[in-house]
Structures are given as structure tokens and as C-alpha cells.
Amino acid sequence: MAKQIIPKKHPMPHQDPKVRAKNFDEVALGYTEELALAEAERCLKCKNPMCMKGCPVSVDIPEFIAHVKERKYEEAAKVIKRTNALPAVCGRVCPQENQCEKFCIVGKKNEPVAIGRLERFVGDYMVNKEAEIEKAEATGYKVAIVGSGPAGLACAADLARLGHSVTMFEALHTPGGVLMYGIPEFRLPKAIVQKEIQNLKKMGVEIETNAIVGQIASLDELLQEEGFDAVFLGTGAGTPYFMNLPGENYNGVYSANEFLTRSNLMKAYCFPQCDTPIKVGKKVAVLGGGNVAMDAARTALRLGAEDVYIVYRRSRAELPARLEEVEHAEEEGVQFLFLTNPTKYVGSEEGWLTGLQCIKMELGEPDASGRRKPVPIDGSEFVLPVDVAIVAIGQGPNPLLTKTTPDLETNKRGNITADETGKTSKEGVYAGGDVVTGAATVIKAMGAGRVAATSIHEYLMGKGPKKN
């Protein structure tokens, strides 16, 4: 290699951990132009860019970074937006260390290029610009999008651009899906999500909030009575799983969805000025080790909890959360109890949670997958005194829609069955995102939404011009 490579990524400016652990402002402040230009120089513009193989939507990484080097940020944004509709979001929340950056060639000997941070820089640059609205001529076809998470948002944007008339139905009072109710402000400012939604509206997409498909109209009614020619289902994985341990219904035991929804969507962080209450607790245990667990733990700290524990049955290396979030959580003072498995909730006579009984685990023989399986250590039970516990062990699909659509094929976990083009068992009905794959990532959901948009477009065009 001819060029001398700076071994490390240019560090991201952050709010000081002590300060940020008490506020909801964004933690990572974003690259300045200077930092972005310097980081862009680290990219080798590979002929055979390995990084792209790690990106679920194959963003043309070398090309967009080359535009950054030339300070042509709008050009850079155009390149990203060819495959990723939400760079400001994905730059922030993609698990880059397992995706694009994992494969970056620079990362072989040094730290990889900070692709995510550069993508965020470009995305943020565009957030303050008026989006150009390029729309094809109206086709006359009507498409319904059910659910306004990343899958639905991406699908709606593409279909609107292709000239279809798009109506989006959202069960909650605010569109955005997990981006609004789940991922906290300090990681993904809500203004960014709302800006994307404004752009959709400018493109003519109609958004109906407070509209639960399955309750307000069935899928068949949308197709047969309300005049929709096709439907995309992006209803997500919203049903929280519990561990079914004794005492799970004590007061003080939350699902992460409830805790985060109260704080994010209902703004309980400003209770009592906002009307929805939340029990914060002095000592809080969070069960699980993914992004959802990190978000719940860090939210609890910000709401004023004194001790927050992550209780995880495997070791640090297996934590499924984004590395950056784990590091941030540690810096902010979240305490990690690894190789620890909850066995029971302990409560008072009056029904309040007082502790979480756990058992210590050790790594046993490798299992079929080659991973060493945690096994309980006999007699190692102990009670962690906590007054709030937050269960963050995963979510399944919401059954409200599938329950009322018996002819829509689902698998045994309740996920909608769809092929790689998003097509379901029902004519004119497509699906994508977490409702198909189970809980996954923002970029995968978005990618699936875009693939489905292409299929829906082909399906509609195959019918010829719209007849009235």
C-alpha cells in the first residue's frame, strides 16, 4: 500500500458521559466537515470494495466517500439514496461493526473506515436541505401501506416516486414505528425521523394515524371496498416476549416496549408536565443484551435511577447490541452482570417488585453451533435487590392483522410468509421488515420495503394502465 493510513478512525465528538447520563440530548454529536474530510481520506476507493458486501442494501460506499472528499455532499447523498432512503437514520443505528465496516479492507490491519459516521454526516447535511421531489407521472393505482416503520416508510417513498397514489395506515398516534416509540432521542433525534415523514407527505403520501388495519378495516376490505390495488404490510415485531418466570406481573416489572414507549412516545420523561407516568425505580435490572436492553438501561439512568444493571446470561463477547451502544452504556455507568440468568421475581405482600433472583452461569461444552453454551452453576442463586425490572428478551409479530386475515400465510411464530420479492400468499399483498424476518435491523426492514416497492410496481404495471 502506497499511502500511509491513519490507523484509527477519527473519533466521534460526544457529550461528556457524566453530563449526558442525565439528559436526553443526542450522545454522539456527529463529525464536523473537517473531521468528515479527514476520515474520508482514509478510504482507499477499492476497485473491489469489500465493504459493500457487508451492507444489506449495497450502498456504493467508495463512490459516496469519493464525493465527500470533493466536498460534493449532495452528490454523495444521491449515491447513498439510490439504495438507502434514510442515511441520517442508518448512519446512526446500523450495527456497522457487523456490516459494512466489518469487511472494510482498511480494517484488516487498522480500524476500518468510519463508514457509518460519514453516512450520518451526509445524511445530516441533507436533512437541512429541501428534498428534491422527483415524481413520475401519476399511474392512477392506489397502494396501501400498513405500518409506518422503516419498512413502510421506504416502500411508500419509492411507490410515490413511481407515480402511485399511496396511503399509509399507522396504529399509533405518531408515524415512525420503532424509530419513534422504541429508539430513544439520545440515539436518534425524533426531529430527523419527522423530517423524513414530512418529505413523504410532500411527495403526496397520505398518512392516517390512529388507524389499525384489522380493526378499522380488514385487508380484504382495503382491496375490495376501499379501492386499493395493492397492499404492503410492514407491521413490525411489536409483541413483547416475557420469560414466564414466577412473579412477572408484580408492579415494577415492565416490558422494554412499555418502558420505552412511555418515555419516548408518551414523553413520560417530562411527567408530570406530560400526563403519562413512568416508574423509574432506584435500582433497575434490565434482562437481555441487545439494542433494546441498552436503550432501556440508558433511559432508566437518564430518568434518575441510581443503579442500573444489565443481566445477561452469556458473556460480553456475545452481547448482540451494537458495540458503540455497549461502550456508551458502560461509560454512562450501566453495570453489566454477565453469565447471570434470572430465575424468579421477588415481591412484597402488596405486590411490588423488590428483587430479581438470578443464578450464575458458566460456559460449558460447545453446542452444535460451536458456541460454548452457558450452564447454571448449582447453588449460585442470589437475589439482586431492584424495584424495577425491564424485560428486553425480544419481540414477536403483532397478531392484530393476521388474526383477521386467515388466508394470509404465516409461519408457526406468526411471521408473515413472503418470498424474496416481498410477495405473500395473497394476491396483491406484499410484506417486509420485522413482520417477515422477526426482529432484525432498520436497514434490513428498509431494504425489504424497497424490494417490495419494486415488486408492487411490476405487479401493477403488469395489469396495464389503470381502468376506472
Add this chain to the structure above:
Amino acid sequence: MYQIISKKALAPAIYEYEILAPKVAKKAKAGQFIIVKVDEQGERIPLTIADFNRETGTVTIVFAEAGYSTKKLGQLNAGDAVQDFVGPLGVPSHVDKLGTVIMVAGGVGVAPVYPIAREMKIAGSHVVGIMGARNKDLIFWEDRMKEACDELFVTTDDGSYVRQGFVTDVLREYIEKEGNPAMVMAIGPLPMMRAVANMTKEYGIKTMVSLNSIMVDGTGMCGACRVTIGGETKFVCVDGPEFDGHLVDFEEQLMRSRQYKSEEQQAMQQSSCGCGGGGKCHG
């Protein structure tokens, strides 16, 4: 925004609103509920659908001022609007020709009982209504209930109207005299539903109750509304709100209904800071 078409004060601190929500009205069925959110800062308040009119596109709700959020709702007037109104939520009541069904309503429970009684009668059941309240002032919709039921009994805890006694007293008298009905349905405060369920268990009468657990989204997404039914966890918003009263863990429900007692008192004491909800009050 969803407009309040009419407002009636039915009793002290109990209001009836007709709200314009054509899509909800179109699909509403007896036994279902809606969630209303007054404004940007508002809490999501679940309320039963007390009536609906598909022609005018309106949904009727009846609520008691129980705390901060229902008081705030109660301050609105005809012509005002609420920001969010979502429904119909929950599984509709199973309405059928069942022989005699006894519909027991305690307090504000008259409102949710009314449409179910009406539908049961239309379906061909012999509907016996029993409605009770603490005193005469708190009795409302007696006229509507009279129409919806084949027989109606009214009672007050203090005897200030018709007779003195609890709904369970009237229920026992009726069963002793007429024999077991096909079904009893009870809607009202938890202790009242528990009392009814305990009593009908003695007689072996199938009994349905409608639970008012604390909710957030009402779509099965948060688990706040969970309840133990026959040893199994269910979500009231999507699996209910009606459950077999003999299987409900009432003690747990009572305990869970008190989860936010201290916050609820705090909410009642404060007045708005004016941050508009978008303010980062902790920042």
C-alpha cells in the same frame, strides 16, 4: 382531530360525549373500546364504546372523572376536539340467543353494559338488567337500560333510590327465585366484578367480566395490560377486555391497578409548566 358533537353531564363528575369518528363508528361493536388522547401532552385513556351511530358517524363514550387525565377530558365542551381517538379495540362481546342472560352494571359500568344488553336482546336472549350505584345521584341511563332489557332492577348502596342493597344482593334474589340463567355478565369496579364472580361460582353460572387494566397502546405492543387468566398471562387489550370471571386473578388486577397511585396524586397536584411536551424538562 376528532370533534365533540355533544356533551351531557349524566351525574356529578360523569359525562357523556358523542365524538365524530366515522371510521370507528362504522366498525364498532358492543364490548369494544377506544383510546382517546386529548392533546399533545395527553395520556392515552381507554374508554368503552357506550354507543355508536353509523349514520351520523359518532361514537358515544361515558366516563367518570377518576384522576388527572379524565378531568382534563371532562373540561372540554361540545365543539372542541380531541387530538387522537383510536378504535375499535379489543374483541367484541359474544352476542347470541342464550336464554336468560343477566347483565350486572356497577356505577359507570352501565355505559359498557348497555350496548351489550341491547344486542343480546336483539339476538333473542331474555335480558335481565341489574344496575347499581352508590346513591340516587349516580344513577343514569335507566331509560336506555329499560329499553335494552326485558326486566330491569335498580339498587343503591344507601337506599336513596328504589331500594337499598348491592347488585350482588339483587342478583342472588333473582337466581334464588328464577333459577340459574345461561350467563351472567358483570361490568363495573373490580371489587364488584370479583363479588359477582365469587357468587356465581357457588351456583356454577358462566360469568363474563370486562377488565379495565392500565393500558398504553391498546394494540398488544407494551404488555402493560397483562392479566392472569387461569394461570396464563393474557393482554386485556387484544385478548379481552372480556374474560371468564371465574378464571381472572382479581387480586393481581387490583394490585396492578394501583401501580401508579403516587404518580396519579402528583399529576393531580400540578398544573402545566407550558413546555408543550416537546420541552426537555430534564435537560
